[in-house]
Amino acid sequence: MDISKNTFRFIILLATCALLVFADYRNSLRICKIECVISPLGRLRVVNESCTIKAMSRYRTAINADAYLLEPFDDVLINMQIFKKNSVTYIPYLVNITVNICKFLGGDSVGAAGFYTRFMIGWVNKYSNVNHSCPYSGLLWVRNLEPFADKIPVFAPIGDYRLDLHFYQSSLKNLLATVRGYGTIKLKPYME
Ligand SMILES: *[C@@H]1O[C@H](CO)[C@@H](O)[C@H](O)[C@H]1NC(C)=O
Ligand SMILES: *[C@@H]1O[C@H](CO)[C@@H](O)[C@H](O)[C@H]1NC(C)=O
Numbered sequence: 001m002d003i004s005k006n007t008f009r010f011i012i013l014l015a016t017c018a019l020l021v022f023a024d025y026r027n028s029l030r031i032c033k034i035e036c037v038i039s040p041l042g043r044l045r046v047v048n049e050s051c052t053i054k055a056m057s058r059y060r061t062a063i064n065a066d067a068y069l070l071e072p073f074d075d076v077l078i079n080m081q082i083f084k085k086n087s088v089t090y091i092p093y094l095v096n097i098t099v100n101i102c103k104f105l106g107g108d109s110v111g112a113a114g115f116y117t118r119f120m121i122g123w124v125n126k127y128s129n130v131n132h133s134c135p136y137s138g139l140l141w142v143r144n145l146e147p148f149a150d151k152i153p154v155f156a157p158i159g160d161y162r163l164d165l166h167f168y169q170s171s172l173k174n175l176l177a178t179v180r181g182y183g184t185i186k187l188k189p190y191m192e
């Protein structure tokens with residue numbers, strides 16, 4: 001994957017689905033919306049899901065999400081894609097990776113995707129109960145998921161972005177759920 005460190009960090013920030021003030025205080029990312037959609041297949045095994053954005057202050061937001069897994073999951077693929085909006089629609093932007101999260105958490109190498117995955121889990125970890133090896137079952141939760149405590153310098157073009165996370169069981173044919181976060185990068189900072 002031939003992308004710069006800054007680009008990578010930018011991706012992670014988008015993935016946080018939250019508001020962030022960049023280190024140079026000229027750009028900021030604000031996540032406006034999050035959607036969680038369970039597929040018909042997923043509906044047989046996942047209940048009581050919820051995804052919300054909570055205002056922590058005027059300019060800070062955080063993600064809260066829950067889902068209850070009725071059965072153990074031990075072979076889950078996650079596909080992560082970033083889109084950037086042109087004047088009309090969202091078009092693919094730089095990142096489209098797929099990782100077998102159970103293999104990853106079990107310590108197996110998952111190639112280039114491991115880089116993204118490690119970063120994501122390392123960050124989400126302390127706001128959730130997701131950092132353990134498979135199987136996953138019962139209640140999964142994410143609470144007050146906020147951007148990184150320290151502000152990270154990021155140089156990303158202004159505009160509207162979308163991050164898609166697709167969850168699959170065993171193969172890309174078996175979609176379980178889709179999580180979408182919408183955000184905007186602006187020049188003017190959202191100061192606290
Ligand atoms: C789902 O939510 C309903 C209504 O709140 C509750 O009665 C039920 O026990 C929940 N199911 C699980 C598996 O948590
Ligand atoms: C992204 O990757 C998935 C899985 O490899 C593939 O099916 C899809 O077509 C890709 N999307 C784009 C826009 O390249």
Ligand SMILES: *[C@@H]1O[C@H](CO)[C@@H](O)[C@H](O)[C@H]1NC(C)=O
Nearest residue numbers: 118119121122123125131132
């Ligand atoms: C997950 O938790 C384990 C045990 O607490 C810890 O050693 C590991 O570093 C964590 N992994 C990540 C990616 O944070």
